[in-house]
Every structure is written in structure tokens, then in C-alpha cells.
Amino acid sequence: xxxxISFFMNKKLLIIGFVWPEPKSSAAGSRMMQLIESFQLANxxxxxxxxxxxxxxxxxxxxxxxxxVSIKINDSGFDDFIxxxxxxxxxxxxxxxxxxxxxxxxxxxxxxxxxxxxxxxHCLRKGRHQALKDDVEFDKAYLFNDIAKREIASIYRxxxxxxxxxxxxxxxxxxxxxxxxxxxYLPFMLDSMPLDVTKKLPTFQERNHFITxxxxxxxxxxxAVLHLKRSIWSLIRSQLPDAQMHVYGAYASLKxxxxxxxxxxxxxxxxxxSASTILQQSRVCLAPLQFxxxxxxxxxxxxxxxxxxxxxxxGAEGIFGNLLPNGFVExxxxxFAYRAVELYSTKSLWEExxxxxxxxxxxxxxxxxxxxxxxxxxxxxTQQLNDRRLNNFTGQMLQHHMLQSTKFMSKWIETKNxxxx
Numbered sequence: 270x271x272x273x274i275s276f277f278m279n280k281k282l283l284i285i286g287f288v289w290p291e292p293k294s295s296a297a298g299s300r301m302m303q304l305i306e307s308f309q310l311a312n313x314x315x316x317x318x319x320x321x322x323x324x325x326x327x328x329x330x331x332x333x334x335x336x337x338v339s340i341k342i343n344d345s346g347f348d349d350f351i352x353x354x355x356x357x358x359x360x361x362x363x364x365x366x367x368x369x370x371x372x373x374x375x376x377x378x379x380x381x382x383x384x385x386x387x388x389x390x391h392c393l394r395k396g397r398h399q400a401l402k403d404d405v406e407f408d409k410a411y412l413f414n415d416i417a418k419r420e421i422a423s424i425y426r427x428x429x430x431x432x433x434x435x436x437x438x439x440x441x442x443x444x445x446x447x448x449x450x451x452x453x454y455l456p457f458m459l460d461s462m463p464l465d466v467t468k469k470l471p472t473f474q475e476r477n478h479f480i481t482x483x484x485x486x487x488x489x490x491x492x493a494v495l496h497l498k499r500s501i502w503s504l505i506r507s508q509l510p511d512a513q514m515h516v517y518g519a520y521a522s523l524k525x526x527x528x529x530x531x532x533x534x535x536x537x538x539x540x541x542x543s544a545s546t547i548l549q550q551s552r553v554c555l556a557p558l559q560f561x562x563x564x565x566x567x568x569x570x571x572x573x574x575x576x577x578x579x580x581x582x583x584g585a586e587g588i589f590g591n592l593l594p595n596g597f598v599e600x601x602x603x604x605f606a607y608r609a610v611e612l613y614s615t616k617s618l619w620e621e622x623x624x625x626x627x628x629x630x631x632x633x634x635x636x637x638x639x640x641x642x643x644x645x646x647x648x649x650x651t652q653q654l655n656d657r658r659l660n661n662f663t664g665q666m667l668q669h670h671m672l673q674s675t676k677f678m679s680k681w682i683e684t685k686n687x688x689x690x
Contacts, residue, residue, distance in 0.1 A: 279357030282308050283381075285340070285370050286319035287362045289327035293542065294519035295484040296457075296566020297388050300433070301362065302328065303458045304386065305335065307640045308358075316354060320369075326519060326540075342369050352377045358647065360384045364391065364423035371426055372671050382651055385427040389563025390437045392417035394489070397560035397583070412444060421445050424452075425664040426671065428650055428657065431455040431643075433563045434587030451661065453646050456587070457569055458636040462627050470575040471549050473616045479505070479609065480551035480576070482517040482544060482567045485525050489561035490518060496557050496602075498528050502535055504606035509613060515551065517541040548574035553596070553613045556580040557605055564588060569634075571595070572626030577619055579609045590633055595626030 284305070291298040308315055317330050318338040330337050340347050351359075351374060359374050359381050361367035367385055374383060396411035424430045424441070430452050432438050438454050441447045481497065483490030494516055502514050513534040518525070521539050529537040541547050548554065554571040558581050568588060571578050578584075578596040585598045597608035612619055650657060658665065 279355070280311070280313045281354065281356040282313040282315045282358045282360065283351065283354060283356040284315065284317045284360045285362060285366050286317055286321065287366050288321045289317075289319050289323050289337075290330070291324065291326040291519070292328055293544070294326045294540070295487065296564070296569075298328070299566055300386075300388065300457065303636075304360070304431075305330075305333075307458060307636075307643055309333070310640060311644050313358070316356070318350075347373055348377050356381050357651075358382045358384060360386055361423075361427070362386055363388050364420045367423045367427065368419065368671075371423070372668070375426075375668060380654070382429070382647065382654065383427045384647075385423055385430040387420070387424070387430055387432060387437075389433055389561075390420065390440065391562070392420050393437065393440065394560065394562040397562070398488070401560050409444065412440070417445075421447070422667045422671075425661065426668050427451070427664075428654065429453055429646065433457070435590070436587045437562065448661075450657070451664075453643065455639055455643055457564055457566075457634050458639045459569070459573070459630050459634045460636055461631045462573065464624060464627055466627065467575055467620075467623060473552065473619050476550060476552040476576075478513040478515055478551055479553050479555050479613070480515045480517065480547060481555050482541060482547070482570070483556075484520060485518045485522060486520045489558055491522075491525060492560065493556060493558045494518075494525065494528065496559055497555060498535055500602040501555070501557055501606050501609075502533070504603065505609050506534055508610045512613065514555070515547070517544075517547060544570045545574050548576045551576055552619070553609060554578040555605075555609060556584045557602075558584040562586075568595075569630070572630055575623045575626070577612055577622035577626065579605055579612060581605070588633075589629055592629050592632060593625045594622070595629060596622045 290301040292302045305315060316336040316338060318340045320340050320342050338350065340350065347370065355378060361371060364385060371383065374381060392412060392414055395416045396414050397407050400407040400411045424447060432441065432452050432454055433456050435454060438452060441452060442449055481494060485491050506512065513536055515536050515538055517538045519540045521537060526537050528535060548571055554576045556565060556567055556578060561583050564587050565584050568578055568580060568584060572595050580598055581600050582598055585594060596612055599605040599608050612622065
């Protein structure tokens with residue numbers, strides 16, 4: 270039996286999730302649901318496993334035919350589970366999950382294709398955050414941090430890593446010198462939108478106020494709202510005294526809610542059941558992100574709902590390519606506020622930027638194109654798996670040391686936990 274035939278016979282996918290997907294709460298949740306949809310279109314039988322507690326915002330995976338399994342870290346019960354399942358493909362949701370479970374997958378299912386979904390480069394986000402706190406320019410000294418050592422090692426140990434941003438592809442290839450064959454550029458996969466969809470959306474006159482949205486468990490989002498409150502909103506409100514700034518996001522903590530000030534028109538609304546509904550009611554989306562990585566889901570939600578944006582270079586990173594943005598990109602607070610007022614007040618400009626957003630979605634994030642690219646890459650790697658692993662000596666070396674260190678540490682923790690009961 271050829272390897273190609275075995276590929277088509279074993280269409281069982283195991284996704285090991287960092288959390289249970291929450292597409293209404295975060296871009297990471299939306300990204301995971303896009304991956305699930307892509308594998309379902311390719312007729313995979315999917316099992317989703319996680320050691321995380323389920324929240325009320327978690328998507329009901331069983332409603333779309335996905336099997337759910339709760340697993341434990343540092344527990345050999347996972348070995349029995351995956352040995353019985355025998356998946357053909359395993360996706361690790363972020364490098365921390367690969368660190369916990371990768372060696373177990375390699376031992377019990379050595380022929381399974383191991384894929385890392387990075388979500389975004391955590392080392393890039395961490396390095397940018399530290400540079401911001403130190404008030405200095407970000408450089409390689411901040412990029413090559415301790416998280417990078419772990420994240421890059423995880424990329425090498427896997428057969429393929431899914432990279433959400435073209436910018437991050439460049440960083441991995443040029444700065445970390447990772448072979449392109451280990452990486453696949455796979456951004457958000459979105460349905461195409463006809464340009465005349467704007468006729469069905471609320472018009473400029475029918476919309477009011479500014480909006481920002483984002484999961485507050487994600488630190489860049491809180492920092493952006495704080496920056497908006499301290500440095501930008503008063504500049505906007507001085508010119509638009511009747512305008513309001515509406516802030517939405519899951520898991521708003523006390524420090525977030527303390528930013529609420531109705532007299533200043535700065536309104537903390539908390540979790541939004543429907544991002545589309547509130548975005549279509551709003552005239553302009555503001556996303557003054559000071560650090561971060563990957564692609565920013567709030568900007569894509571805004572584009573899909575015809576809501577122009579003002580953001581920073583961090584927020585715009587990896588989205589627009591050579592196309593015009595769906596608004597403005599400004600890093601200076603005064604310039605940011607000026608563009609926000611201009612966009613909010615000028616109907617013709619607003620309509621022009623709205624159309625730009627739809628062009629970006631259709632030209633750069635077409636679901637059909639990237640689904641095909643993903644499945645073709647998986648088939649190619651499966652056919653060449655042994656040779657590819659032989660050519661990735663660095664990955665073999667790191668896998669060896671993972672087995673010697675993480676494996677025995679995990680077994681020690683498991684034994685300790687059992688003896689303490």
C-alpha cells in the first residue's frame with residue numbers, strides 16, 4: 270500500500286486545543302473554527318481535545334459533528350487515548366500545547382503528521398511589549414527572547430507550522446533562518462464579499478459613534494483601550510463633543526470597567542453577543558494597538574461589516590499588503606485622532622475606505638484559495654514524511670532532547686501527583 274493511499278484512508282484529525290474555541294470572544298477562536306471548517310470540507314473526522322475548563326462562551330463543537338475529549342496534562346491517560354484514536358494528523362494549538370503533548374504524540378503515533386498552529390508569534394508579541402515598556406525601539410535583542418527559544422524549537426519539532434501573517438513568515442525565514450518548507454502562510458480564511466454588499470449595510474448617516482472590540486484576556490487589547498482613553502479620546506471628543514466611544518470585549522476585568530466614564534462618552538459595554546450587529550451600528554472602529562503580533566480579528570470584523578478603521582502599524586501589520594487600507598494607519602496620537610475625526614465626519618471618504626476593506630478581504634484572504642493550499646501541502650508532506658524528517662536534523666535533535674527532558678519531568682510530576690493523593 271502506497272503512502273498516498275494511506276493518506277486518503279486515515280483522514281482522522283486530532284486538534285489539541287489551548288482552550289475550547291470561542292469565536293464570539295476572540296480572533297483565535299474564529300481562526301480555530303476556520304481550520305475546523307477547512308478539514309471538514311476535506312472529509313476529515315475531527316476530535317477536539319483540551320485540558321482547559323469549558324466556559325459558557327465556548328462553541329458547541331458537537332453541534333457540527335466534532336467529538337470533544339477532556340484531557341489532562343502530565344497524565345499517561347493521554348497516551349492510551351491517542352494510541353486508540355490513531356489520528357493521521359495532529360494539530361497543536363500554540364507552541365505550549367506542543368511542548369506538553371508533542372512528545373507523547375511522537376511516541377504513540379509516530380506516523381501522524383504533526384502540525385503547529387502558531388496563532389501568532391508569541392515571541393514577537395512578548396518582545397514588542399518589553400520594548401514598549403522600556404520605551405526603546407524594538408530590535409533583535411528583544412525578538413530573541415526566552416519565549417523565542419521555546420517557540421522556534423516547537424516549530425522545528427513539527428512537520429509543518431501554520432503562520433498567520435506574511436510579516437511573521439519573513440521574520441521566521443530571515444531572522445530565525447527557518448527553512449521555508451517547514452512553514453505555510455495561512456491567514457484568516459474568509460468568504461468573498463460582493464462589492465455591492467454595501468447597499469445592504471447601514472449607511473454613513475444611519476451609523477453613530479466609535480467602537481473598539483477585543484478579548485481582554487489578550488493583553489494588547491487592554492493596553493490599546495488604556496492608550497485610547499489616556500492619549501486619544503479627549504482629542505477626538507474636543508472636536509466631536511456628542512460622539513461616544515463604545516468599548517466591547519469578553520472578560521472585562523475591574524481595571525477595564527474602571528475606565529468607564531459616561532460624562533466623557535467613554536462607555537465600557539463588556540461582552541458583545543454579536544460583533545456584526547454592533548459594528549454595523551458604529552461609524553468608525555478605532556484600534557490603537559501599541560504591541561502585538563499576528564492578524565487583528567477586530568479589523569477583519571470591521572471590514573466585513575463595512576466599518577472603516579483607524580489603527581496603528583502594529584494593528585495593520587500583515588493585512589493590507591499593497592492595497593489601500595479601509596481607513597488610516599497612524600502611530601502618533603494627534604495624527605490618529607485627526608484621522609478619526611476626518612473619517613467620522615466625511616461621508617465620501619468614509620464610503621471610499623469602506624470599499625477598500627471589501628477589496629482587501631476578497632483579494633488577500635479568500636477561503637477557497639487557502640483551503641486548497643492547506644490540503645495540498647498536507648498531502649505533499651504526508652507522501653514525503655520520512656524524507657522530510659530526515660532532512661530536518663535540527664527537529665530530530667530537538668525532539669530527542671524533548672524526550673530526555675520534558676518526558677521525564679512530566680512522568681515525575683505524574684508520579685508525584687499520584688503519591689500525593
